[in-house]
Amino acid sequence: MLRSWLQFFRLPNLPTAPGDALAGAVMGVALTGGDVRCALVAGAAALFLYMYGLADNDIVGAKSDAVNAPERPIPRGEISLRSARIARSTCLFLALILGALFNLPSAWWMGAAVLTGLICLYNRVKSTWLMGLCRGVSLLCGVMAVARPGVLSNEAWKMAGHSPEWTVAALVAMVFGWTLYIAAVTKISEGEESASEGLGKWRFLIGLSALVPLVACAAFPNPRQALLPLIGGLWTFVSWCAAVAPLGEPHESAVRRAAVGRTIGALLYLQIGFMLVTPHREFLAVAIALWLAARFIRRFASNISGS
Secondary structure, three states: OHHHHHHHOOHHHHHHHHHHHHHHHHHHHHHHOOOHHHHHHHHHHHHHHHHHHHHHHHHHOHHHHHHHOOOOOOOOOOOOHHHHHHHHHHHHHHHHHHHHHOOOOHHHHHHHHHHHHHHHHHHHHOOHHHHHHHHHHHHHHHHHHHOOOOOOOHHHHHHHOOOHHHHHHHHHHHHHHHHHHHHHHHHHHOOHHHOOOOOOOHHHHHHHHHHHHHHHHHHOOOHHHHHHHHHHHHHHHHHHHHHHHHHHOOOOHHHHHHHHHHHHHHHHHHHHHHHOOOOOHHHHHHHHHHHHHHHHHHHHOOOOOOO
8 A cells, every 4th residue: 555655646756745845945045045944844845735646647647647657556556536636635734734834935926826726737638748847836836935025026136136137037037947858858748558659869858958957056246155056957957958858769658657757756856956056054955855756666666657
């Protein structure tokens, strides 16, 4: 039963779920100031919203999975639709209760509402860009969670020592880059349940989307702050290339799914690069925990698939 639920929530994908909001929150803290505690809460809430989306996806796609993905827990009869719906509601409730208990600002609530709507829309429309936008908005929710009242005032920006125009542009670049990267992952995953034909050289080129968020580093007052995000982005791109390399030849669906899982996991390096921009020990601890979790899952739970 435990294995069925871990399969249901796509365990290998989960370490990357909090990192979107955390990367955005850390940028918010670094560029505009903000509450570190709210950043961590936003990361936890993002995880629950991600799990909500995974549950909703399997519920909505139960009939098609019976044909295209019969190994999933619902088609196999290991998890009932009723239990899946309860799990979906629980995940959403936990995300919202975190926001209420820690008094996250109204901007986060608006972002969370938009994100929930995008998740539901994607699960019913299956648009490449919608999937990417879900991750991009999750990052934006992290920024909104740490935004302080009056942060857009001229006085606040002067005190922080940053240009508001540069900072807004940096955050837009991050959201756009995150959206592009996950859209690229979704493109690679198209038809993964019946993949057979090899993909062209474009499969490497779209991985360059991992470098787009690095444009945000131009807003840092200290150029050395860009070092770790740069390393993380480059490592994500290298990991992407290694993941999609086997897809040039005709391949089975299992090979495509493995590649998709690895491209999702590669996002963690970019996330960690941005998480380490500030000297706060809390972010370092979370980054280490997420990396260790990903390594542990890959080594000891390789029989549980993600993507």
